[in-house]
Amino acid sequence: MDQIAGGRQLAAEVAEQVTLLLETTLTDLQRERLRYIHKAVGALLTLLGGAETTVAPTLEPIAPGERPVEPSLHVAQARPLVLLVEDNPFTQKLMTRLLLQQGYRVEVAQNGQDAVDQLARLPVDLVLMDLRMPVMDGFQATREIRSREATSGAKRLPILAVTALLGEEDQRHAMEVGMDGYHAKPVRAAVLFSEMERLLSIPAEGDTAPPAALEADGERVIVDMDRLLKTVDFDLDLLREISSLYFSDAPRQMARIERGLADGDANEVREAAHSLKGATGAFGRVEVHTLAFQIEQAGKSGELRRAAELWPRLGSALRLMEETIQKEISQLSGESS
Structure with a gap:
């Protein structure tokens, strides 16, 4: 059996196994990945059985946690x-x-x-x-x-x-x-x-990412775990990584705000609060985001007394958000183990 024939037979066997797996109980993410593999194998079979002038595409591997993309994105363009x-x-x-x-x-x-x-x-x-x-x-x-x-x-x-x-x-x-x-x-x-x-000028194929979560008016929102989990595609390793990165940098921004308040530097207060607000946006319009925005505006208008009143509240909200996320991650890890 030559290499092309052997490759065609192996690809057909993989396609058959994937088809059987698709009929079993799977999570949405598992089903999506299998469909990607099925389409990729189908494209490979077509090439192996097609005209001699066909050039085989390069199918790039999927990084851990990366959502599979339609093969046309890899092959056709x-x-x-x-x-x-x-x-x-x-x-x-x-x-x-x-x-x-x-x-x-x-x-x-x-x-x-x-x-x-x-x-x-x-x-x-x-x-x-x-x-x-x-x-x-x-x-x-x-x-x-x-x-x-x-x-x-x-x-x-x-x-x-x-x-x-x-x-x-x-x-x-x-x-x-x-x-x-x-x-x-x-x-x-x-x-x-x-x-x-x-x-x-790419034709839209419908929304593939979740819309921003809405918070109830007047309700204190510490963290929107539903939004956060959808953002990381339910990848707990990625959630741990970005949470660690965020809570490693947040104290630096808090220290910048404190230094700006001590020095009477409204611009420093505004810049640090702006940076913290921007990073916090991934967690939704949570209390930390709201307080950082208010401090940013106070710095912009030179109201340092107002910013000083909000600063300890921001620190408390940050600690509570970190504790809440860590607790949620621990619970989710326990459920998935």
Whole structure:
């Protein structure tokens, strides 16, 4: 038996076993992965039995916890390359995972200058641009990108602002410097992907990511575990990883706020609260997010006395959120073991 015939027989056997497994009781994630394998094997069988001129595709392995993507994204066309420009490590991790789950390739830039440098050597299809960053902010970076495009005659690169800056002035400024859209944090995955597809002219196939959870008016929300679990695709290892990253960085931001209050530095208070608010968005509009937003606004308006009143409440809410998430993870681990 030659290699092609042997490969065809093996692929057929795998397809048969996957078909049988699909008829058994499975979780949604297991069923989704098996369907991906089934389609991939089907594509392989078609190639092995097709015309001699057919070129075999490269099927990339799925990273642990990554949602399988329709094989057409791997075979029929190159997946779009997204440059994520974001300085917050927690947000970098979460956004990268969400983009990978959706089938995009991802590169990360730490600030606007890093983004401009990377664009000089990478064939990027779309930029997700934070606005407030060190070294070079998103506004300056976009101006530089548009200036270089005008000089070189290069095709216009879609740039989508993804930011916790919510003011109308910031949105207007983003459009003035040449951005193509504006997505306010906390990220609403379905809305973000829809906007990305519009800019990339990719036909929408329906929402594949869960919408943001809604909190009851007036209710104190410590953590929205339902939203959080859906965000990480029920991957407890990823949940542990991003939670550890978040609660490792949060004390640094709290210390920055405290230092700003002690020094009378309203800008430092605003910047630190803004960073904490942006990272907390992944957990939903929880109490920590609300308090960080209020401190950010107090810093923006120079009301440091108000910020000082909110700071200990923010610390208490952070500790309670960490305890709650750790308890939930322990319970879920026990249930799944």
